Structures are given as structure tokens and as C-alpha cells.
Amino acid sequence: VSKPGTTKPVDLSLRGEEILFPALPYRMQDRVRRAVDDVELMEAVEEATLLKDLGRRRIFADDFGSQYEKLRQLAGRIKQHTLDHLAHYLDQFIDRATEAGVQVHFAGDGEQANAICLEIAQRHSCRTCVKSKSMVTEETHLLPVLQAAGIETFETDLGEFILQIDGDAPSHIVTPMIHKDRRAVARAFERELGARYTEDPEQLTRIARGFLRSKYQEADLGITGANFLVADSGSLVLCTNEGNGRFCTTAPPVHIAFAGIEKLVPTAEHLGVLLKLLARSSTAQPLTIYTQILTGPRRAEEHDGPEEMHIILVDNGRSTILADPQFREALRCIRCGACLNTCPVYRKISGHSYGAVYSGPIGAVITPLLRGLGNYKDLPFASSLCGACYQACPVKIDLPRLLVRLRHRMVTSGKSGLIEKQVFRAYTASMARTWTYRLAGWFQRRFLRWRAGGDGFVHKAPGPMRGWTDVRDLPAPAPRSFRKWWKRHHR
Amino acid sequence: MKVSLFVTCLTDTFYPRVGQAVVRILEHLGCSVDFPRGQTCCGQPMFNTGYHAEAAALARRMVRVFEKSEHVVTPSGSCCAMIHDYYGELLGDDPRYADRAQRLISKSHEFIQFLVHTLKVDLRELGCRWPNDGSTAPTTYHYSCHLRGIGVSDEAVQLLQQIEGVEYIPLERMDQCCGFGGTFAVKYPEISGAMVEDKVARIAESGARVVVCNDGGCAMNIHGACNRRGVNVQVRHLAEIIAEGLGLMEPLTAEGEVKR
Numbered sequence: 001v002s003k004p005g006t007t008k009p010v011d012l013s014l015r016g017e018e019i020l021f022p023a024l025p026y027r028m029q030d031r032v033r034r035a036v037d038d039v040e041l042m043e044a045v046e047e048a049t050l051l052k053d054l055g056r057r058r059i060f061a062d063d064f065g066s067q068y069e070k071l072r073q074l075a076g077r078i079k080q081h082t083l084d085h086l087a088h089y090l091d092q093f094i095d096r097a098t099e100a101g102v103q104v105h106f107a108g109d110g111e112q113a114n115a116i117c118l119e120i121a122q123r124h125s126c127r128t129c130v131k132s133k134s135m136v137t138e139e140t141h142l143l144p145v146l147q148a149a150g151i152e153t154f155e156t157d158l159g160e161f162i163l164q165i166d167g168d169a170p171s172h173i174v175t176p177m178i179h180k181d182r183r184a185v186a187r188a189f190e191r192e193l194g195a196r197y198t199e200d201p202e203q204l205t206r207i208a209r210g211f212l213r214s215k216y217q218e219a220d221l222g223i224t225g226a227n228f229l230v231a232d233s234g235s236l237v238l239c240t241n242e243g244n245g246r247f248c249t250t251a252p253p254v255h256i257a258f259a260g261i262e263k264l265v266p267t268a269e270h271l272g273v274l275l276k277l278l279a280r281s282s283t284a285q286p287l288t289i290y291t292q293i294l295t296g297p298r299r300a301e302e303h304d305g306p307e308e309m310h311i312i313l314v315d316n317g318r319s320t321i322l323a324d325p326q327f328r329e330a331l332r333c334i335r336c337g338a339c340l341n342t343c344p345v346y347r348k349i350s351g352h353s354y355g356a357v358y359s360g361p362i363g364a365v366i367t368p369l370l371r372g373l374g375n376y377k378d379l380p381f382a383s384s385l386c387g388a389c390y391q392a393c394p395v396k397i398d399l400p401r402l403l404v405r406l407r408h409r410m411v412t413s414g415k416s417g418l419i420e421k422q423v424f425r426a427y428t429a430s431m432a433r434t435w436t437y438r439l440a441g442w443f444q445r446r447f448l449r450w451r452a453g454g455d456g457f458v459h460k461a462p463g464p465m466r467g468w469t470d471v472r473d474l475p476a477p478a479p480r481s482f483r484k485w486w487k488r489h490h491r
Numbered sequence: 492m493k494v495s496l497f498v499t500c501l502t503d504t505f506y507p508r509v510g511q512a513v514v515r516i517l518e519h520l521g522c523s524v525d526f527p528r529g530q531t532c533c534g535q536p537m538f539n540t541g542y543h544a545e546a547a548a549l550a551r552r553m554v555r556v557f558e559k560s561e562h563v564v565t566p567s568g569s570c571c572a573m574i575h576d577y578y579g580e581l582l583g584d585d586p587r588y589a590d591r592a593q594r595l596i597s598k599s600h601e602f603i604q605f606l607v608h609t610l611k612v613d614l615r616e617l618g619c620r621w622p623n624d625g626s627t628a629p630t631t632y633h634y635s636c637h638l639r640g641i642g643v644s645d646e647a648v649q650l651l652q653q654i655e656g657v658e659y660i661p662l663e664r665m666d667q668c669c670g671f672g673g674t675f676a677v678k679y680p681e682i683s684g685a686m687v688e689d690k691v692a693r694i695a696e697s698g699a700r701v702v703v704c705n706d707g708g709c710a711m712n713i714h715g716a717c718n719r720r721g722v723n724v725q726v727r728h729l730a731e732i733i734a735e736g737l738g739l740m741e742p743l744t745a746e747g748e749v750k751r
Binding site for chain 1: 507
């Protein structure tokens with residue numbers, strides 16, 4: 001197979017590190033520009049997200065029809081109730097999980113979580129770790145910590161594995177390598193694994209599988225995330241489609257799970273509702289192929305499973321969101337990625353433009369909350385507030401409303417521009433009286449009609465309107481306003 | 492039925508013909524229409540940019556201006572959504588305005604919503620025919636985003652399909668945002684530009700000569716982008732088409748418009 005010389009290599013100038021952990025405060029402009037100019041990237045992301053979004057809509061329409069709205073309302077209420085009584089459910093979970101033989105830890109921040117994990121690994125002299133996909137470990141930045149301590153760690157989710165060997169970073173909550181095409185994968189496999197160059201997805205999967213099989217056998221530590229924690233049984237729920245989560249939790253003698261504290265649900269009955277929604281929302285499946293409910297480590301009569309099971313409950317900024325009634329509902333998120341797939345902005349700029357672990361609409365909300373609004377000033381504004389995300393969210397997080405609240409917080413905490421503030425004050429003042437409104441309208445009409453070309457459009461507008469005419473024309477106002485017509489012709 | 496028109500600031504300045512069409516249709520259907528002269532802007536641009544105190548001042552003004560109205564009808568989905576989705580939150584803590592805001596919310600309607608759900612209009616029964624020379628006009632429809640918030644789905648498509656002479660062509664990605672988003676269009680021209688480019692490409696592909704868009708902001712965005720890219724289509728509000736189809740308004744005759 002020959003290598004196509006015309007394809008554009010992935011941008012390796014940004015190593016995985018900087019992609020998700022850029023210098024702060026983060027300005028998204030450069031990456032946005034690069035993303036919208038990268039036609040191949042945009043087409044790949046667009047195609048994949050459109051397909052997923054369509055799949056999601058179809059499966060909900062087919063399976064639930066008009067009941068879907070009620071279902072997601074219920075799911076939203078379940079998650080909200082759990083958050084409203086989180087201390088109670090956390091206590092219950094810790095008690096039940098401990099009874100089942102799990103060692104439960106609590107980490108206030110990412111660093112603590114990593115330290116707890118490392119301590120356990122070192123206590124068992126672990127050398128090789130297999131890891132299934134987990135966003136919270138991206139958030140705590142776990143991998144570099146393990147690698148630095150000499151614990152060789154392998155991502156086993158195919159997408160994450162590819163990103164790992166290519167020094168890249170996930171750009172989507174569920175489909176981490178949505179921004180990569182198979183040519184990039186082929187090159188990485190050839191370079192890093194010494195494999196023969198092939199672009200055939202099946203062959204590529206085979207190569208990865210062969211490589212990872214041996215690692216599962218060697219591994220003395222398995223690390224996973226958690227999709228849900230069930231409070232009344234102390235169970236950990238994992239959803240994967242490749243079965244890699246199962247390997248990570250059965251073969252190695254030690255299993256450590258990282259779980260955000262918001263992952264709780266009260267009972268198995270509630271879990272059922274959320275599982276129905278998670279798989280359909282993220283991958284348009286009725287259920288994820290491997291849905292594991294793990295309650296405690298291996299019991300005496302069982303053949304497989306770890307001898308020791310640890311769950312690290314990670315806060316890392318979540319309790320601040322929990323304590324904030326304006327934003328608490330953001331913690332309902334079950335990380336299905338539906339809001340990313342449906343978002344017209346995400347489709348254009350892709351995940352790395354958000355400069356953080358979580359991208360898309362939910363990322364634009366929680367990243368500033370988790371990592372500081374001053375550090376991510378651009379994110380709340382990088383949305384047209386179209387509301388597609390709210391409509392797609394299976395737990396009914398009102399994302400546009402939360403984005404607007406963040407914008408409001410920018411203004412009230414003095415993080416917005418001084419000029420902008422004056423402009424909006426003047427704008428409001430002109431709208432506050434009928435005569436100033438009419439006067440402003442008169443000026444606007446005169447000015448824009450004077451600037452307009454013969455086609456009735458302004459091609460180049462000055463000042464703050466320049467952004468508009470950079471990419472499209474501006475229709476000029478009509479010669480006379482509606483209110484003038486009303487006055488003359490109607491009454 | 493007594494109806495107050497909330498024309499919105501954009502329609503007042505940029506698309507006065509839409510306001511005229513709305514007035515004529517409502518009167519044709521037997522409503523008595525008034526236009527409270529004190530109306531200005533609903534406060535959405537300020538609110539969406541985070542200036543909530545400023546937006547609240549304008550929201551209070553809106554409440555006062557339409558206090559005596561029985562029904563408030565607006566040809567803009569997004570201004571209607573501003574009232575429906577956010578006035579409660581904005582004025583909820585103001586003891587003098589909280590209840591009055593709720594009253595405004597419950598009596599405000601987007602124009603198409605009002606036609607279909609309140610007046611239960613069937614354009615076939617009314618003999619709506621457009622254009623008037625018997626030819627058909629390939630027409631597509633952009634679903635503007637804020638209709639989602641107020642629970643409007645395919646009402647405009649239903650109405651379009653009831654108009655004789657309109658050859659309705661569904662638009663690919665009909666409900667994908669056109670990239671307007673108010674200040675977003677100016678703050679993020681790269682993203683907004685890529686989004687509207689997508690919309691224009693779908694419109695061009697559709698072969699339609701007319702794009703129906705029932706929101707002033709989206710119309711300006713789509714119209715401006717079509718013009719920049721040389722895609723020759725009319726961008727019209729459904730009210731204009733209905734008014735022309737019912738013979739309540741002279742059809743447009745400017746160059747580049749549909750021949751009649």
C-alpha cells in the first residue's frame with residue numbers, strides 16, 4: 001500500500017499536553033481560526049457528528065416517540081434529586097461499597113486523586129497498567145504521573161490508544177479521535193508500533209488488538225472511570241463498546257476506578273432509566289455492548305475479577321458547582337456527548353478549540369466553572385445560543401441558559417471589556433425612550449443606507465460591525481420604518 | 492379579537508414590510524390590531540451578552556407598554572422566546588413586576604404560532620395563492636432556532652404547504668443554526684461565517700428561489716451571506732408570502748425577484 005502524499009498530517013506541533021492544558025488565561029481565537037480553515041478536519045467532524053445526531057434522533061423517535069420528552073424529564077429529575085441530596089447518597093454509597101469490599105477514597109482535587117492512585121500502585125509494586133477510557137483521569141492528568149513513576153500505562157479504548165501513541169488528545173467526550181482520519185492512524189501505527197502501513201480499519205483494529213492483548217496479560221493494574229455509581233448497592237457501572245473495560249477489571253489483580261462525585265444515582269431502578277438514555281444519546285444504541293455492574297472485588301467463589309478494588313471519588317471543583325444554585329444542574333451531565341454532536345459550533349471548530357478536557361456546549365459551561373471563568377473568558381461566548389444542545393440533552397440541562405448566566409457573571413465580576421460595557425449602556429439608554437429609539441433608528445438608517453452599495457447591501461461596515469461584514473454583507477435598512485408606515489397609512 | 496403588534500426593533504428598521512404584512516393578515520382575519528407606540532426592544536441583545544440589569548430595564552418597559560393588551564403578537568421567534576424563556580427569570584425577583592411579567596408571557600405569541608394555534612387558520616380555505624400568475628415558486632424554509640424554545644415545530648411548513656403556487660422544498664439541515672446568534676456574529680465572525688456558509692450551501696443545493704425565514708436576525712444573516720456568495724434567492728418572511736397570496740399586498744417586483 002502506498003502512502004498518499006497529498007494528505008495533511010495531524011498537527012503534531014500541539015502535543016497532547018498543551019491541547020487540553022494550554023497556558024492560562026486561554027484565548028481560543030488561534031485554534032478556532034486554524035480549525036475553520038482546516039477543511040478536511042471540518043468535513044470529518046461534521047460528517048461524524050451529523051451521523052451521530054441523526055442516529056440519536058431516530059432511535060429516540062422509534063423507541064419512545066412522544067414519550068421521549070417525559071423520559072428525559074424523569075432522568076433530569078433523578079439526577080437533580082441526587083445532586084440536591086448528594087451528601088446523603090455519597091454516604092450511602094461509601095457504606096455499601098465498603099461493605100462489598102471496595103476501598104473508597106475521596107480526593108479533593110486532581111492532584112490528590114492521582115497521588116492516591118499512585119500510592120496504591122506503588123504499594124503493589126505495579127509495573128504495567130491497562131486503562132479504559134475515563135474523562136475524569138484526563139481531567140486529573142493521570143497518565144503523566146503514572147509514566148513518571150515508571151508505571152507503563154496503556155489506554156485500551158481504541159480511540160484513546162491511537163491518541164496516546166500519536167501524542168494527541170481527545171477532542172470529544174465519547175468519540176475521542178473524531179478529529180482524526182484513518183491515514184493519520186495508519187502513519188502512527190507504522191511509526192510507533194512498527195506495523196505495515198494500512199488504511200483498512202479492520203486491519204488497523206487487528207493491529208491494536210494484537211498489541212493490547214499482550215498488555216492485558218502483563219498488566220498488574222487496571223484503571224477505569226465510572227459511568228454511574230449506584231448508592232444503595234455500592235455498585236460501579238461501566239459502559240464500553242469494545243469490551244476493553246471488562247479486560248481492565250478482570251485480568252489485573254488491582255482495579256482502581258476514578259469517579260466524579262456527580263456520578264451517583266440512588267438505586268438500580270434509576271440506573272435503568274439513565275442507561276436507556278446514555279447509550280441512545282451517545283451512540284444510538286439501545287444499550288452499550290458491555291454494560292458492567294461491579295459490586296466489590298472478586299469473591300471467593302468467583303473465577304475472575306481483581307483481588308483489590310478501589311474507587312476514588314473525585315471532587316476537583318465539583319462541590320463549588322454543586323454549591324452554586326445557578327449552575328448546579330450542570331452536574332447532571334452523564335457525558336453522553338449528544339450536545340457536542342448536535343452543536344453547529346462544535347461541528348465547525350472541533351473539540352480542541354475549547355482548550356480543555358470537556359468541549360462542546362457542556363464544556364463551554366463546566367470548563368469555566370471548574371478551571372476559572374477568568375481563565376476561559378471566551379468559552380461562554382462561543383455559542384450562538386441556538387438551543388440545539390438543550391433539546392438533545394437527555395438530562396435536560398438548560399445549556400443556553402447556563403451560558404447566558406456565565407456571561408452575566410463575566411459582567412458582574414468585572415471580567416468583560418470596559419468599552420463593551422459603555423457600548424451596551426448607551427445601546428440600552430437609546431432603547432429606553434421612544435424618542436431616542438427613533439432617533440437612533442434614524443441615524444442607523446441614514447448611515448447604513450449611505451454606506452450601502454447599489455445592491456442594497458453594506459459590504460464593509462466600520463467599528464464593532466466589522467466582524468459582520470468580514471464574512472457576509474449587511475442588508476441595508478428599508479427607506480422608511482414600520483412605525484412611520486403605521487402613522488401615515490394605518491391610522 | 493384584539494391584538495397588539497410587537498414589531499421588534501429589527502423588523503421596524505430592516506423589514507417594515509413584514510410588519511405591514513402581519514397587520515394586514517390579522518385584520519383580514521377579523522382581528523383589531525393596534526401598535527403601542529412606546530415599544531422599542533425586548534432587551535435580548537443585552538441579556539444574551541450578560542447585561543442583565545440593562546435587559547431588565549427594557550423588559551420592564553415592555554411589560555408596561557403591553558400592559559393593556561389582550562394578545563401580543565410578534566413576527567420574530569427570538570424576541571418572543573426572550574419574553575417566554577427569560578422574562579420570568581429576569582423580573583422574578585422584582586415584586587412590582589414579577590406577576591405582570593407572567594401576564595405578558597402568557598399573552599405573547601409568535602405570529603405563525605398565533606395563526607395556527609389561536610386563530611386556527613387554514614390557508615387553503617382562505618384561497619391563498621402565490622405568486623399570482625399561476626407559476627410555482629420553489630420555496631424552502633429555514634427553521635430559526637428560537638422557535639425551539641417556544642415549542643413551535645413545523646407550523647410554518649404546514650402553512651407553506653397550504654399555499655397554492657408554493658413548491659415547498661425541504662432544506663437539508665433545516666434546523667441547524669444559521670450562525671447569527673446576535674453579538675456572536677460579530678464576536679466570532681470565523682465561526683459564525685463558517686456556519687452561515689453551511690446554510691448558504693444547503694440553500695444553493697436545494698434549488699429554491701425563495702427562502703422563508705421568520706426571524707429578522709437570521710434573515711439578515713442568511714440574506715447577507717447569500718448576497719456575498721452570489722447565491723440569488725429571495726429571503727422572505729412567511730407573513731409577506733401569505734399577505735401577497737391573499738391579495739392583501741402588492742407582490743414585490745424589484746429585479747432578481749420571482750417573475751410574476
